[in-house]
């Protein structure tokens with residue numbers, strides 16, 4: 001496949017390596033300074049675009065790809081207030097858009113475990129909280145993964161209305177603490193506490209390889225499909 005990379009930072013470079021190992025070619029590496037190179041590409045020059053850029057860039061990058069007719073796989077976090085607009089545009093253009101806050105298979109299994117655990121814990125008087133730890137370069141907080149976990153927990157726990165980012169703390173809201181330390185690729189810890197005990201589940205990424213492989217596999221799956229998709233469509237879990 002001919003892949004266009006939008007965002008050529010830590011993830012863009014890891015995705016490039018895995019895509020080349022899997023026999024794909026990279027037709028462009030678009031960063032903040034060379035966006036005009038995209039204008040030179042025709043709709044037929046690209047089989048799929050993979051977009052891992054920055055919160056303020058994702059909306060215009062994805063819009064550009066959809067208007068050009070390129071299927072687009074995005075993993076950028078921190079822009080999802082515009083998600084409904086992108087999904088509408090995708091359907092209007094008869095295009096293909098794939099999004100996941102986390103492309104690692106392990107995290108997507110962890111999402112399932114998290115929802116199941118929340119369902120079990122509902123009504124037993126535990127207080128829920130979450131901690132996410134990432135590298136010091138990360139621009140957004142809480143992480144997209146933490147938001148996905150928190151949304152599932154508040155769906156399942158009757159007395160939760162949503163989440164708050166620490167130090168904000170309010171009854172009826174799950175508190176998320178975001179820590180930024182060194183080069184940590186991504187750790188998420190979900191905690192249930194009562195006076196007598198604590199139950200915790202956690203996922204620790206050892207590198208970015210799992211995220212990048214998931215994005216490339218999604219990009220292999222998307223061309224030829226129309227609509228809005230996510231990891232549940234790909235993994236059928």
Ligand SMILES: NC(=O)C1=CN([C@@H]2O[C@H](COP(=O)(O)OP(=O)(O)OC[C@H]3O[C@@H](n4cnc5c(N)ncnc54)[C@H](OP(=O)(O)O)[C@@H]3O)[C@@H](O)[C@H]2O)C=CC1
Pocket residue numbers: 006007008009010011012030031032033035052053054055056057061074075076077078100101102103104211
């Ligand atoms: N869904 C998932 O599984 C994962 C998601 N992510 C998310 O992916 C995003 C990127 O992460 P990461 O690679 O670590 O970040 P980096 O900061 O390493 O890379 C981001 C890249 O995007 C570029 N960029 C900024 N603005 C634009 C623009 N307007 N058009 C094109 N490129 C642009 C930056 O260019 P410059 O350097 O010139 O500023 C940089 O090269 C983040 O939102 C992160 O949270 C990360 C890991 C996994």
Ligand SMILES: O=C(O)C1=N[C@H](C(=O)O)C[C@H](O)C1
Pocket residue numbers: 077101102134138142143144145146185186187
């Ligand atoms: O910025 C990162 O690095 C990561 N971002 C994603 C997120 O915000 O959840 C996924 C992963 O945790 C790494």
